[in-house]
Amino acid sequence: MSTATDTLHHDEHDEHHHHHIPKGIKRWLFTTNHKDIGTLYLWFSFIMFLTGGAMAMIIRAELFQPGLQIVDPNFFNQMTTVHGLIMVFGAVMPAFTGLANWLIPMMIGAPDMALPRMNNWSFWILPFAFLILLSSLFMEGGGPAFGWTFYAPLSTTYSSDSTALFVFSVHIMGISSIMGAINVIVTIWNMRAPGMTWMKMPMFVWTWLITAFLLIAVMPVLAGVVTMVLTDKYFGTSFFNAAGGGDPVMFQHIFWFFGHPEVYIMILPAFGIISHIIPTFARKPLFGYASMVYATASIALLSFIVWAHHMFTTGMPVAAEMFFMFATMLISVPTGVKVFNWVATMWRGSMTFEVPMLFAIAFVVLFTIGGLSGLMLAITPVDFQYHDTYFVVAHFHYVLVTGAIFSIMAAAYYWLPKWTGVMYDNTLAKWHFWASLVSVNVLFFPMHFVGLAGMPRRIPDYALQFADFNKWISIGGFAFGLSQLIFLALLIKACRKKGEPASAQVWEGAEGLEWEIPSPAPYHTFETPPIIK
Amino acid sequence: MMNQSTSSNLNNKLVVKLVVIVFGMFTFGFALVPLYDVFCDITGINGKTNETAIVYEATDIDRSRLVTIEFITKTTTGMPWAFEAKTKRIQVHPGELNQVEFYVRNPAFRDIVGQAIPSVSPGTAALYLNKTECFCFNNQPLLAGEEALMPMQFYVDPQIPKDVTYFTVQYTLYDVTAAAQKVAEAQAQASE
Numbered sequence: 001m002s003t004a005t006d007t008l009h010h011d012e013h014d015e016h017h018h019h020h021i022p023k024g025i026k027r028w029l030f031t032t033n034h035k036d037i038g039t040l041y042l043w044f045s046f047i048m049f050l051t052g053g054a055m056a057m058i059i060r061a062e063l064f065q066p067g068l069q070i071v072d073p074n075f076f077n078q079m080t081t082v083h084g085l086i087m088v089f090g091a092v093m094p095a096f097t098g099l100a101n102w103l104i105p106m107m108i109g110a111p112d113m114a115l116p117r118m119n120n121w122s123f124w125i126l127p128f129a130f131l132i133l134l135s136s137l138f139m140e141g142g143g144p145a146f147g148w149t150f151y152a153p154l155s156t157t158y159s160s161d162s163t164a165l166f167v168f169s170v171h172i173m174g175i176s177s178i179m180g181a182i183n184v185i186v187t188i189w190n191m192r193a194p195g196m197t198w199m200k201m202p203m204f205v206w207t208w209l210i211t212a213f214l215l216i217a218v219m220p221v222l223a224g225v226v227t228m229v230l231t232d233k234y235f236g237t238s239f240f241n242a243a244g245g246g247d248p249v250m251f252q253h254i255f256w257f258f259g260h261p262e263v264y265i266m267i268l269p270a271f272g273i274i275s276h277i278i279p280t281f282a283r284k285p286l287f288g289y290a291s292m293v294y295a296t297a298s299i300a301l302l303s304f305i306v307w308a309h310h311m312f313t314t315g316m317p318v319a320a321e322m323f324f325m326f327a328t329m330l331i332s333v334p335t336g337v338k339v340f341n342w343v344a345t346m347w348r349g350s351m352t353f354e355v356p357m358l359f360a361i362a363f364v365v366l367f368t369i370g371g372l373s374g375l376m377l378a379i380t381p382v383d384f385q386y387h388d389t390y391f392v393v394a395h396f397h398y399v400l401v402t403g404a405i406f407s408i409m410a411a412a413y414y415w416l417p418k419w420t421g422v423m424y425d426n427t428l429a430k431w432h433f434w435a436s437l438v439s440v441n442v443l444f445f446p447m448h449f450v451g452l453a454g455m456p457r458r459i460p461d462y463a464l465q466f467a468d469f470n471k472w473i474s475i476g477g478f479a480f481g482l483s484q485l486i487f488l489a490l491l492i493k494a495c496r497k498k499g500e501p502a503s504a505q506v507w508e509g510a511e512g513l514e515w516e517i518p519s520p521a522p523y524h525t526f527e528t529p530p531i532i533k
Numbered sequence: 534m535m536n537q538s539t540s541s542n543l544n545n546k547l548v549v550k551l552v553v554i555v556f557g558m559f560t561f562g563f564a565l566v567p568l569y570d571v572f573c574d575i576t577g578i579n580g581k582t583n584e585t586a587i588v589y590e591a592t593d594i595d596r597s598r599l600v601t602i603e604f605i606t607k608t609t610t611g612m613p614w615a616f617e618a619k620t621k622r623i624q625v626h627p628g629e630l631n632q633v634e635f636y637v638r639n640p641a642f643r644d645i646v647g648q649a650i651p652s653v654s655p656g657t658a659a660l661y662l663n664k665t666e667c668f669c670f671n672n673q674p675l676l677a678g679e680e681a682l683m684p685m686q687f688y689v690d691p692q693i694p695k696d697v698t699y700f701t702v703q704y705t706l707y708d709v710t711a712a713a714q715k716v717a718e719a720q721a722q723a724s725e
Contacts, residue, residue: 182551185547190540190544191540216554216555217554218558219555221561222562224559228563228566242650242707243609243648243709243712244709245584247569247573247581254566258562315654317578320578
């Protein structure tokens, strides 16, 4: 697509008048380098992924058999709540921000992010947010136990005293995401290399630009709604308290006005990643680049008018239910455009199946399964049966685990040689992929069946008829959890530079500016912008 | 090519615009609260009825049809009162003024202030239920062991669509003793 002609020797030449990289903890605390901050984000999100995963293991251990055996219901509720919060705000979102930090400047030929000091801040407040959230679990009365959606009055009238800590931690997470998003927008807007027009931007950059706009549009609304919860609980306001003239259903409207675009915040960058990996290993340019851009923008716009499909059972008028049903179904059109474009990219390509490609293909298939169950949930009359059952749990785990998280893993494998300069251990990578693929389906597929049969979500016990399926779900869960330790071992090995040295291009079919700089990527890249032809 | 200062100028301008969007959306989050109320007032879709008395104007009573209204009651967790509708079900002509009564008893050993919140289902009927007098307009204090009959006067707007022949009014009773005390203290302080 584009070539950097005179970059390489410039970089070598520039090395001389750069002070050397600081060593030790100070390097990481005070760094303003986009690559360092990207690494910090990625490791942080991986630690959070394992933490949230450990909570999922507790949930699955409790649900291994019917009856209450391991944890008490209040603690179970805290586990489901904090698992959700950590995976959404601690694992998926920071992982994408980390990828954005590493990749966007390299992809658009910029020397760094536009606002490097703010970048440092937006990362370093995150660990404190999660420290506050996790420490609230050890308080008297326990941590948040009202579900990650913190519906009023569960989070106002019936919540534990630690709710203030929950609110503050969500505020900090929100501020971090907003700063990250502003940085991404300013970088993309002002720092593209000469000649990189909007429609020459790589797909990952496009999807992140749109995601960043979604973030600055809805994270402030989340900040608003948690503030209302805070004042309702502690300062006697009645935003959501019917006795004082408020309305608890309004909580759900405001929350999901944030919550639905949030869903796309967690999947649009994944679309970008897959749009890089599939062309590389099919050795064909991406089919329908322009339609991919427009589809991404349409999904982002539509995401603002579908929020009430989370609330079909609240007693909305039929006309409103019809509107939200059809608007939701409309989203499957641009999403379908994307899936067909990926398939068309693979069509008659010279495909090879390296691990990033395996994850990308698994993404396309399994994300589509999640999309189809989403379409089923959008149908108002049947949603009354599916609402708050394990069918919903199956749906959003297919789109988030085998969607968002598989794409993050695909990205990690795809760009890891560029980051570390060595090829990852291919045997471990294959084990990781196949173990994850099998176990994740054992884990989430049977949830469709127990959900359709009526097993409610967020309950620590269940009727005997669900026992066999739940045993298998738990076994799948433990296997999926253990499989991620293979990934941890692989990452440690790669970061200690054990492996074959990688070439600059790494993959035979890879195209884009990031593949024209040496591997590992030098600490400073594109100090002189490349010329895009 | 841009030099350092013009590019940081461009960045600052864009950052300012984006921060304005952020604060705008934060404000919008709060603006959703009154917007939601206005929207629901106009459409009546959340089943809320008038919160202050409507003056009854003698309108034409539509004797050609009857609307059935069902009254149900509920107390929230922690509210010990007995609360029931003396009239469970009534058939009225649109435009005609009616009165129903609700029985409450405070079986607790402490004085309690209650607040009833009405909700109409289906929500579309809420716009046509006009209350001229209701215990739900005010806090209702009951001494320990006290009982009372609380009246509610209403008429159904003759404009009510022909297909609405049946609706339910639910009163949910909340214990607002603590909140009422705070308000009373604040008023006492203000008058001092």
